[in-house]
Structures are given as structure tokens and as C-alpha cells.
Amino acid sequence: MSEPNEHAHHIVGPKVYVTILFALLLGTALTVGASFVDLGAWHLTSTLVIYWNPIVALVIACSKAILVVLYFMHVRYSTRLTMLTVGAGIFMFLALVGMTLSDYISRAWGQW
Amino acid sequence: MPDSTAIAHGAPDAAEHTHGEHPPYLRHHFNSVEQQADASNFAMWLFLLTEVMFFGGLFTAYLIYRNWYYAAFVAASHQLNVVWGTLNTLVLIISSFTMAMGVWCAETRRRRGLVLCLTLTLILGLGFLGIKTIEYSEKIEKHHVPGFHYSLQSFLDPDSDEAAKAAGDKPLPLDMARHTEIYFSLYFAMTGMHALHMIIGIGILGFMIFRARAGAYTSGHVTFVENFGLYWHFVDIIWIYLFALLYLISRHGT
Numbered sequence: 614m615s616e617p618n619e620h621a622h623h624i625v626g627p628k629v630y631v632t633i634l635f636a637l638l639l640g641t642a643l644t645v646g647a648s649f650v651d652l653g654a655w656h657l658t659s660t661l662v663i664y665w666n667p668i669v670a671l672v673i674a675c676s677k678a679i680l681v682v683l684y685f686m687h688v689r690y691s692t693r694l695t696m697l698t699v700g701a702g703i704f705m706f707l708a709l710v711g712m713t714l715s716d717y718i719s720r721a722w723g724q725w
Numbered sequence: 726m727p728d729s730t731a732i733a734h735g736a737p738d739a740a741e742h743t744h745g746e747h748p749p750y751l752r753h754h755f756n757s758v759e760q761q762a763d764a765s766n767f768a769m770w771l772f773l774l775t776e777v778m779f780f781g782g783l784f785t786a787y788l789i790y791r792n793w794y795y796a797a798f799v800a801a802s803h804q805l806n807v808v809w810g811t812l813n814t815l816v817l818i819i820s821s822f823t824m825a826m827g828v829w830c831a832e833t834r835r836r837r838g839l840v841l842c843l844t845l846t847l848i849l850g851l852g853f854l855g856i857k858t859i860e861y862s863e864k865i866e867k868h869h870v871p872g873f874h875y876s877l878q879s880f881l882d883p884d885s886d887e888a889a890k891a892a893g894d895k896p897l898p899l900d901m902a903r904h905t906e907i908y909f910s911l912y913f914a915m916t917g918m919h920a921l922h923m924i925i926g927i928g929i930l931g932f933m934i935f936r937a938r939a940g941a942y943t944s945g946h947v948t949f950v951e952n953f954g955l956y957w958h959f960v961d962i963i964w965i966y967l968f969a970l971l972y973l974i975s976r977h978g979t
Contacts, residue, residue, distance in 0.1 A: 622762065624832045625825075634822040641814050645807065648973035666977060674969040678962045685825045685958045687951075692763055695770055702774040706781050713785050717792075 623690035633684045637677055644673040750946040762948055769952040773959050780963055783915050787970060790911065794904035796897060800880050801908035802974040803892040804869060806860065810972040813856045814964065820849035821961040828954045831937075831947040839937050839950070846957070847930040850923055857920055864909070871910045877902045892976075915967055922960045929953055 652665035683689040688699055748758060755761035791798045827842030867886075868876035880902040883889035897905075933953060936942065942950045 622759070625829065627826060627829060630822055630825045630829065633825075634818065637818045637821075638815065641811065641818065644969055644973065645811050648807075648976040651977040666975065670969040670973050674965050677965050681821065681958050681962050681965075685821055685961075686955055691766070694763065694767055698767060698770045698774070702770070702777050705774070706777050709778070710781060710785050710788070714788065717789055 623687070625684065625687055625690060629684055633680050636680055640673050640677045640680075644670055647673070748945060762951075765948050765952060766955075769955050773955060776959060780915075780918070783911065783918070784966065784970070787911050787915070790904075790907050791970075791974075794901065794907060797880070797901050797904035798908050799975040800883070800889065800894050800897055800902075801869075801905040801912075802971060803894055803976075804864075804867070804879060804886075804888050805912075805972050806863070806888075807972055807976065809856055809860050810968055813853050814968045816849050816853045816856070817961050817964050820846050820853070821958050823849065824954050824957045828947070828951055831942045831950040834943045834945075836937065836940050836943040839943060840934060843930055843934045843937055847927055847934065850927045850930065854920060854923055854927075857916065864913075869909050870913065871906045875906050875909075877905070880905050912971055915971070919960065919963055919967060922963070926953075926957055926960060929956075 647669050648666065652669060654665065655663040657663060682699065688696060751758050751761060755764065823842045823845040827839055827846060830836075830838035830842055864870055867879065868874050869879070877899075879886035879889050880894075880897045881899065883894035883896055886894075930953075933942070933950065937950075
């Protein structure tokens with residue numbers, strides 16, 4: 614089927630999909646397991662404490678999301694326009710969340 | 726000038742002679758099938774970005790309230806059942822896999838494989854909603870749905886509540902206990918919007934199975950299946966975050 618008009622895009626095969634499926638199942642097992650273990654905290658200052666449990670949960674969730682985007686959603690094999698669109702979306706999302714949170718963190722709550 | 730007569734008769738005649746030279750699904754305002762596919766892929770991603778912004782607002786609200794009322798969020802999240810949540814995560818991940826396989830079947834023109842994959846995806850989607858229904862009915866029974874009948878009992882007197890007792894919860898002060906209602910408002914808003922996306926997706930899946938049986942997506946034109954796949958995987962990603970943030974807060978005994 615090599616007509617000149619045939620859409621000649623990369624076809625991702627079952628092997629890749631099965632690999633990603635098992636990676637996602639493993640990630641799910643890891644994140645459930647990790648949530649039942651107290652991973653402790655990092656006491657930077659008396660007021661700024663970083664708890665590892667939510668960070669580990671989010672890192673695993675992000676890894677799973679990246680696998681889904683790259684392979685199930687074919688972004689790794691897509692045009693640069695698609696990659697740029699996805700990248701712009703993630704950047705915009707992080708910028709909006711970051712700006713909102715910086716506002717909440719930096720306000721003098723209860724001091725006016 | 727043989728063309729002038731065709732033009733005089735109007736556009737339909739003028740366009741007709743080109744139809745033999747390209748696949749019937751290529752719209753005339755595109756130069757090639759590839760350009761058409763790229764354009765619709767781009768448009769689908771733009772739609773998904775609006776969805777990211779929509780759910781992003783909910784996630785931001787969650788983040789802020791979680792930081793403010795952490796104790797209430799921990800106690801309220803202990804009311805969710807991790808086993809159901811994990812099971813639903815597995816169901817949804819496997820449905821994403823069957824959907825991806827469906828796209829592959831369409832691309833490689835396997836009609837029966839495509840129908841099978843889409844049907845499995847539909848069944849798994851319904852399974853997810855079934856489990857969600859069980860979880861929601863538990864919340865209704867315990868009066869954990871925000872509103873006039875909301876009950877603080879599980880949080881003021883955790884020993885009277887099986888789930889709270891198992892998690893070793895301490896009684897919350899009244900003002901903090903009331904903030905559990907914010908957690909459940911976010912819980913129902915976020916999982917409810919997610920479930921609505923699943924219901925819409927299942928509706929489209931039914932339509933696609935009907936069309937796929939007639940061979941609609943296995944003759945070279947896979948755009949619809951591909952774009953629906955993007956939507957389905959996006960819904961899966963939202964759930965991956967919902968599961969981590971709503972179910973797994975502080976399960977390690979504070």
C-alpha cells in the first residue's frame with residue numbers, strides 16, 4: 614500500500630505497548646507500596662520542611678504520565694509541531710500553577 | 726477552453742474530476758492526507774490543552790486547600806478505599822493499553838482486532854464506572870457527600886468509624902473536622918468530572934465499535950480512532966494523578 618497519498622507515519626507496535634503496560638503496572642505497585650512507608654522529611658529550616666511521601670508519589674505519577682504521553686499518545690514519534698504543542702501546554706500549566714502558589718505562599722496571611 | 730463550461734456549471738462539477746486522484750476521505754482544503762492528519766492531530770492536542778487547563782484549576786485548588794487543612798485532608802482521604810482505588814487504576818491502565826492496541830489494529834487494517842480492542846476498552850471503562858459507583862454509594866451511606874446532610878462523626882469520633890479506626894486517626898477539633906467537607910467537595914468535583922469524561926468516552930466508543938464493524942477505520946483513514954485514543958489516554962493520565970493525590974495521602978500512619 615504505497616500510494617503517493619498514503620499517510621506515511623510511524624506505527625507503534627504491540628511490543629512497545631506491552632512494555633509500557635508493564636512499566637505502568639509496576640509504577641502503580643510502587644506508588645501504592647511507597648504510600649504505606651513513612652519516607653521521612655527533610656527539615657530545611659524550622660518552618661520549611663519537605664516531606665518525601667508526596668514527592669515520591671508525584672514523581673512516580675509524572676513518570677507514568679510521561680510514558681503514556683510519549684508512547685501511548687505517540688508524541689515521541691510525532692511531528693515537531695505536536696511536540697511543541699505538548700511542551701507549551703505543560704509549560705503553561707506549570708507557569709499558572711506556580712504563579713498561583715507563589716501568590717498564596719508570599720501573602721502575609723492573617724497579618725493585616 | 727474546455728474548462729470554462731465546467732466552471733460555468735458551478736463548483737460541484739469542477740471539483741468532481743479530481744476525486745479519482747485521491748482517497749475519498751481527503752478534504753479539498755488539504756494538500757495531502759499527511760497534512761490533513763497532522764492538522765487534526767494538532768487540533769486534538771489543542772483541545773487536550775484546554776482540558777489540562779480545566780483540570781489544572783481543580784488540582785491547584787486541591788494543592789492550596791491541602792496545604793491549609795492538611796489534617797482534615799489526611800483524615801478525609803482515609804475514608805477512601807485504597808483497594809478499590811488501586812483496582813480502578815489497574816482497570817484504567819489496561820483500558821489505555823487495549824485502546825493503544827486498537828489504534829495499532831486500525832493502522833495495520835485488522836478489522837476484527839480493532840472491534841475486539843474497542844469492545845474490551847468499553848467493557849473496562851464500564852468496569853471503572855461500576856467500581857466508582859460502589860465507592861460513591863459508600864460515601865452516600867456515610868453522609869460524606871458535602872451538603873446539608875454532611876456528617877462529621879467519622880472525624881470527631883474516629884473510633885466509631887471502621888476506616889478511621891483502622892488508619893489510627895485521632896479525633897479532629899471541630900473547626901478542622903469541618904474542613905473535611907472541602908476535601909470531599911474536591912473529591913466529588915474531580916472524580917465526578919473525570920467520570921463524566923469516561924461516560925462521554927464510552928458513548929463515543931460505542932459509536933466507534935458500530936462503525937468499526939463496518940470497516941470504517943481499517944481502510945487507511947485512522948484519524949478518528951487515533952484522536953479518540955489521545956482523549957482516552959488523557960483521561961487515564963488525569964486518573965493517575967487523582968489516584969496519587971486523593972487516595973494515597975499519608976497512608977503511613979502520621
